[in-house]
Amino acid sequence: MDVIAIEGLVKRYDELLALDHFDLNVAQGEIFGLLGPNGSGKTTSINCMLALLTYDRGSIELFGEPMAPTRYDLKRRIGIVPQQVAVIDELTVRENIDYFCSLYVSDRARRRALVGEAIEFVELEEFVRFRPGKLSGGLLRRLNIACGIAHKPELIFFDEPTVAVDPQSRNAILSGIQRLRAEGATVVYTSHYMEEVEQICDRVMIMDHGRALAQGTPDELKRSIRTGERIVIELEGPSGPRARSRSHASPGAALPARELDRLRALPHVLGVSLAGNLLAVSCEASEHNLTDVLASLRAGNARLGRITCAPPTLNDVFLEITGRELRD
Numbered sequence: 313m314d315v316i317a318i319e320g321l322v323k324r325y326d327e328l329l330a331l332d333h334f335d336l337n338v339a340q341g342e343i344f345g346l347l348g349p350n351g352s353g354k355t356t357s358i359n360c361m362l363a364l365l366t367y368d369r370g371s372i373e374l375f376g377e378p379m380a381p382t383r384y385d386l387k388r389r390i391g392i393v394p395q396q397v398a399v400i401d402e403l404t405v406r407e408n409i410d411y412f413c414s415l416y417v418s419d420r421a422r423r424r425a426l427v428g429e430a431i432e433f434v435e436l437e438e439f440v441r442f443r444p445g446k447l448s449g450g451l452l453r454r455l456n457i458a459c460g461i462a463h464k465p466e467l468i469f470f471d472e473p474t475v476a477v478d479p480q481s482r483n484a485i486l487s488g489i490q491r492l493r494a495e496g497a498t499v500v501y502t503s504h505y506m507e508e509v510e511q512i513c514d515r516v517m518i519m520d521h522g523r524a525l526a527q528g529t530p531d532e533l534k535r536s537i538r539t540g541e542r543i544v545i546e547l548e549g550p551s552g553p554r555a556r557s558r559s560h561a562s563p564g565a566a567l568p569a570r571e572l573d574r575l576r577a578l579p580h581v582l583g584v585s586l587a588g589n590l591l592a593v594s595c596e597a598s599e600h601n602l603t604d605v606l607a608s609l610r611a612g613n614a615r616l617g618r619i620t621c622a623p624p625t626l627n628d629v630f631l632e633i634t635g636r637e638l639r640d
């Protein structure tokens with residue numbers, strides 16, 4: 313059964329079309345990633361699913377039932393970890409978790425056990441008596457998560473939970489999400505960090521301008537594009553007489569325009585870009601890409617530093633579909 317089934321959702325903020333006939337299906341037990349740049353409609357879609365926002369057209373079913381503002385029975389089965397940390401400054405860590413849990417669970421003894429489990433889950437045992445103001449950014453995020461999951465929801469929304477956290481807390485958050493799924497939860501995870509989405513999500517939707525541009529497993533998405541390989545070459549500064557005259561011809565550029573054009577004309581090359589001294593060449597899958605690119609650069613006397621070849625990433629998928637970098 314689909315835990316989430318959305319059809320043809322349209323949401324306008326006055327003139328702005330934030331969701332444009334948006335469809336989404338999330339199966340039970342998935343970690344589903346909504347990946348898109350800032351303003352692409354991720355938070356709006358979540359707020360519609362939670363019945364926190366009204367919408368203009370379309371339908372939303374959660375757990376096979378139509379979602380509505382008064383469906384408290386459905387809301388009880390949902391957890392939300394919002395983008396902005398939302399905790400109460402006057403309460404301690406333990407009191408905060410207990411407060412949010414009390415919105416769903418009235419039995420005190422049961423709540424005490426759930427709050428204890430949530431504290432353990434986010435590893436905040438040492439900080440239970442602290443007020444939020446005394447916590448670092450990463451610890452605050454972990455408190456935010458504990459408040460969202462203490463009541464053991466079956467469906468959990470994580471809206472960019474790793475923005476501005478240190479790498480250690482980030483890894484703890486990502487592995488925590490995987491554990492929640494292992495315990496049976498369905499997770500919707502929004503992010504504009506493609507590496508995280510690739511790391512933990514079973515399926516991903518790439519969205520932009522309120523529309524789904526593509527969806528599938530990370531591997532399916534990467535196989536669906538023309539790019540099969542991305543070669544990145546660090547160019548070293550010009551030296552030697554030929555190189556010096558070359559740098560005269562194109563002051564400031566690590567590689568003259570005609571060399572870039574020669575690369576573009578190679579078979580299987582789909583795109584060439586130069587940022588500072590980093591040359592990136594996207595190619596269709598083919599056996600000789602690297603040999604051809606290096607031969608072309610050597611013929612132009614380029615001095616080469618570090619060279620890497622990598623399969624495409626979700627950023628390449630986004631770039632090929634939209635013509636823009638995910639992090640524009």
Ligand SMILES: Nc1ncnc2c1ncn2[C@@H]1O[C@H](COP(=O)(O)OP(=O)(O)OP(=O)(O)O)[C@@H](O)[C@H]1O
Pocket residue numbers: 325328330348349350351352353354355356357395504
């Ligand atoms: N309350 C609002 N009033 C008017 N416009 C809004 C409102 N909330 C969001 N928008 C606009 O709707 C569009 C979608 O925003 P949304 O916050 O859903 O995107 P997002 O993908 O979640 O982005 P972010 O990663 O920045 O949160 C954006 O253009 C945004 O400016």
